[in-house]
Amino acid sequence: MIYKVLLTLLVITLTHTNCQARNTKGSQIQQDSIRSGEEYLDLEQNYLLKWNVSLTEKRIYFEVTAKTTGYIGFGISPNGGMAGADIFIAGAYQNGSQYSSDRHAEGEFTPIIDTTSDWVLTSASETAPHTTIRFNRLLNTCDEEDYPITDATVRVIYAMGDTDTLEHHGANKGTKSINFFLEDDNFDPEKNDSFDIIATSVMPAQETSYWCTFHNVSAFSEKKHVIAFEPVLEGELALAHTHHFTLFKCIAPENVNPDELFGPVVGQGLHCFDSENQENFPKGYCTTPVYGWSKGGKRTVFPSNVGLPVPDKLNENEYYYIETHFDNPQNLSGKEIKSGVRAYYINNLREHDAGMLIVNHDTSPALTVPVESENFIISGHCSSACTEKEVPEEGLTLFNNLFHSHLAGRKMKLRHFRGNKELPWIGVDDHYDFNYQQSIPLSTYVKLEKGDQLTVECTYDNFNKSENRIITGGLSTREEMCEAILWYYPKREFILCGSAQDIPSHFAQFGITNFTTKDPAYPGGFPVYDILAPETLTGEYVESISFKFNWTQEFREAYQREKSTGEQVNYCLGVESINEGTVKYPENLEEFVPENECSRSENSGYTVSISIAVLLLAILQTFHVIVST
Ligand SMILES: *[C@@H]1O[C@H](CO)[C@@H](O)[C@H](O)[C@H]1NC(C)=O
Ligand SMILES: *[C@@H]1O[C@H](CO)[C@@H](O)[C@H](O)[C@H]1NC(C)=O
Ligand SMILES: *[C@@H]1O[C@H](CO)[C@@H](O)[C@H](O)[C@H]1NC(C)=O
Ligand SMILES: *[C@@H]1O[C@H](CO)[C@@H](O)[C@H](O)[C@H]1NC(C)=O
Ligand SMILES: *[C@@H]1O[C@H](CO)[C@@H](O)[C@H](O)[C@H]1NC(C)=O
Ligand SMILES: *[C@@H]1O[C@H](CO)[C@@H](O)[C@H](O)[C@H]1NC(C)=O
Ligand SMILES: *[C@@H]1O[C@H](CO)[C@@H](O)[C@H](O)[C@H]1NC(C)=O
Ligand SMILES: CC(=O)N[C@H]1CO[C@H](CO)[C@@H](O)[C@@H]1O
Numbered sequence: 001m002i003y004k005v006l007l008t009l010l011v012i013t014l015t016h017t018n019c020q021a022r023n024t025k026g027s028q029i030q031q032d033s034i035r036s037g038e039e040y041l042d043l044e045q046n047y048l049l050k051w052n053v054s055l056t057e058k059r060i061y062f063e064v065t066a067k068t069t070g071y072i073g074f075g076i077s078p079n080g081g082m083a084g085a086d087i088f089i090a091g092a093y094q095n096g097s098q099y100s101s102d103r104h105a106e107g108e109f110t111p112i113i114d115t116t117s118d119w120v121l122t123s124a125s126e127t128a129p130h131t132t133i134r135f136n137r138l139l140n141t142c143d144e145e146d147y148p149i150t151d152a153t154v155r156v157i158y159a160m161g162d163t164d165t166l167e168h169h170g171a172n173k174g175t176k177s178i179n180f181f182l183e184d185d186n187f188d189p190e191k192n193d194s195f196d197i198i199a200t201s202v203m204p205a206q207e208t209s210y211w212c213t214f215h216n217v218s219a220f221s222e223k224k225h226v227i228a229f230e231p232v233l234e235g236e237l238a239l240a241h242t243h244h245f246t247l248f249k250c251i252a253p254e255n256v257n258p259d260e261l262f263g264p265v266v267g268q269g270l271h272c273f274d275s276e277n278q279e280n281f282p283k284g285y286c287t288t289p290v291y292g293w294s295k296g297g298k299r300t301v302f303p304s305n306v307g308l309p310v311p312d313k314l315n316e317n318e319y320y321y322i323e324t325h326f327d328n329p330q331n332l333s334g335k336e337i338k339s340g341v342r343a344y345y346i347n348n349l350r351e352h353d354a355g356m357l358i359v360n361h362d363t364s365p366a367l368t369v370p371v372e373s374e375n376f377i378i379s380g381h382c383s384s385a386c387t388e389k390e391v392p393e394e395g396l397t398l399f400n401n402l403f404h405s406h407l408a409g410r411k412m413k414l415r416h417f418r419g420n421k422e423l424p425w426i427g428v429d430d431h432y433d434f435n436y437q438q439s440i441p442l443s444t445y446v447k448l449e450k451g452d453q454l455t456v457e458c459t460y461d462n463f464n465k466s467e468n469r470i471i472t473g474g475l476s477t478r479e480e481m482c483e484a485i486l487w488y489y490p491k492r493e494f495i496l497c498g499s500a501q502d503i504p505s506h507f508a509q510f511g512i513t514n515f516t517t518k519d520p521a522y523p524g525g526f527p528v529y530d531i532l533a534p535e536t537l538t539g540e541y542v543e544s545i546s547f548k549f550n551w552t553q554e555f556r557e558a559y560q561r562e563k564s565t566g567e568q569v570n571y572c573l574g575v576e577s578i579n580e581g582t583v584k585y586p587e588n589l590e591e592f593v594p595e596n597e598c599s600r601s602e603n604s605g606y607t608v609s610i611s612i613a614v615l616l617l618a619i620l621q622t623f624h625v626i627v628s629t
Helices: 002-022 235-241 258-265 384-390 503-508 541-547 553-565 597-602 608-628
Strands: 034-040 047-054 059-066 072-077 086-092 098-104 120-127 130-138 154-160 173-178 193-202 208-217 224-233 242-250 269-271 288-294 306-310 318-327 336-346 355-361 376-382 396-404 409-418 421-429 440-448 453-460 482-489 496-500 514-518 528-533 568-573
Touching: 034 173, 047 154, 059 072, 059 154, 072 130, 086 130, 098 120, 098 130, 193 208, 193 318, 208 258, 224 235, 224 288, 235 242, 235 336, 242 336, 258 318, 288 396, 306 336, 318 336, 355 376, 355 453, 376 482, 376 553, 376 568, 384 453, 384 496, 384 568, 396 409, 396 421, 409 482, 421 440, 421 482, 453 482, 503 528, 528 541
Parallel strands: 086 120, 355 496
Antiparallel strands: 034 047, 047 059, 059 130, 072 086, 072 154, 086 098, 120 130, 154 173, 193 336, 208 269, 208 318, 224 306, 224 336, 242 288, 242 318, 355 482, 376 453, 376 496, 396 440, 396 482, 409 421, 409 453, 496 568, 514 528
């Protein structure tokens, strides 16, 4: 009898322990929703992929309809190629029977069948000229031959066979970046009112331009909640040349009529950073970022308890400012582009108002990526001193993140520290794709408390080895940025928090003892730095440090240490702006180690130490049961 009680309790406690183990995310709040979407993987629209993710089942369901009566290949790859890809091949024979195999590829040749099969085919049917297959997989199968699917961007690869025999698929293959966790499927744009903030601009005839436009949104007589933002890019020109844009809100100073201040410039545009025209445009009042979109991005839908409050003041027109980055490598002129944002709003207000915070490393020469470097890490910190002042007692809930870097960006990570303890990463993207930047709903919301530190880590490859130049912080896509743009609630005036080495200290590392600045090289660029001393390095900073400086192995190592773990100057833009003090990683850091779901399941759910704890608990509880009965 006692054994039976013990056994029952053991089972109960074991289940209980497992539940707790899954909730080791500490201050995070588990979201229980289904993400789904559908996309053609090819331009010809011959391969349609649909998916849905169940966070509770930790499983992803796929359906592919492809214009083939041969096999359908689907895979997830580290970089878009075959090597290292996790591949599923399936189809239906003419006699109706179906086939499938879980495979992986070691190169550009027929993928090898996995030792264990983790993809499940639920149906395959063929109606010429199409085949439809349905299949699913655990997000993390714990099979080393499979690729774990996370809430980061993945590169999917696809192929369509001419026949059911697995032979070379010719041109019928390709790759696309997708984030399977994006869309919240309970949003129906048809059912909501919206307002547009859309610019019609003539794209400047230069390779890179930041074009800024002013916009007017009609007064609302009562408060609304914006619950989704959707990019509007009309036509192929807009899609091809709009690299990214940021929507800012314009706020007039007190006692100034916004209609008088901003009204005259509505509908007009200018080079955002062109020093000549600035005084005619009141953009200094348009500094609150509201929404960020980048190439490849989709609609951003808010969680069901949050909305972005509009307007700031009832019965007053609101003014916005869009900073659009156009890519125009062919220097096309006279091309009119219509791009901007459609905001969907509701009248029945939700529980919370939303705000936006940028955590970054400053965009300056202090962000210098060495020549011929791979996996070079730059860290930008949002200091504990800053959150101590700007985060309210009850904390802030972070629910959405957009990573932003340029062409050399390879990996991005947003880390979270409380004291010397590191909490789970807020965002990780090990396959960062410049052409696919997007506000991503966090699958687990994160509580930011007073005194917490956030650190954004950006990993770069200075890929253009033939050119052999350093890459510095800057606005063009060939220069770099390092940013995490976060949505949170409840809203505060807390908008920017980051760090960088100050310029003289940064320069001192190269032995630079005297320098000067001159005007930007292009409209909107940053000032150009000229080195005056020492004599061996005189000349423009990028030229000298690329070609005159001796990048010895020893220097590289010391420089990397400084850029990732060294002390930096912090800045903080909130209610009480602070720009003093230094910041780096916490001392005696206890690093976060992600839970290894796999080692756990291999040991059928518990380890020796858990078993002992469970046994002790069970004995204690049995004792308690016996005593109390
Ligand atoms: C997800 O896909 C599976 C398989 O197609 C389907 O059974 C399930 O109902 C879907 N779930 C939702 C919420 O769409
Ligand atoms: C259907 O066709 C395939 C390929 O020709 C064959 O391998 C399989 O045995 C057939 N199945 C049935 C049920 O006839
Ligand atoms: C780009 O085009 C503009 C206007 O057509 C011209 O003034 C400019 O010199 C061109 N620049 C380059 C780099 O070709
Ligand atoms: C902004 O929009 C409102 C309402 O449509 C209008 O009354 C006002 O004149 C507009 N202002 C400008 C400068 O266009
Ligand atoms: C690499 O550098 C060369 C030489 O300056 C340049 O022509 C080329 O456009 C660069 N490639 C990329 C991808 O930036
Ligand atoms: C830096 O160089 C300028 C120009 O040569 C010179 O006037 C100045 O004294 C120098 N400053 C220092 C600190 O050496
Ligand atoms: C760079 O430094 C290394 C190690 O000190 C030295 O061997 C090499 O000659 C130097 N190269 C140049 C171009 O000065
Ligand atoms: C005002 C309005 O129509 N709101 C709708 C917006 O869309 C959501 C989700 O689709 C609906 O639940 C609302 O009723």
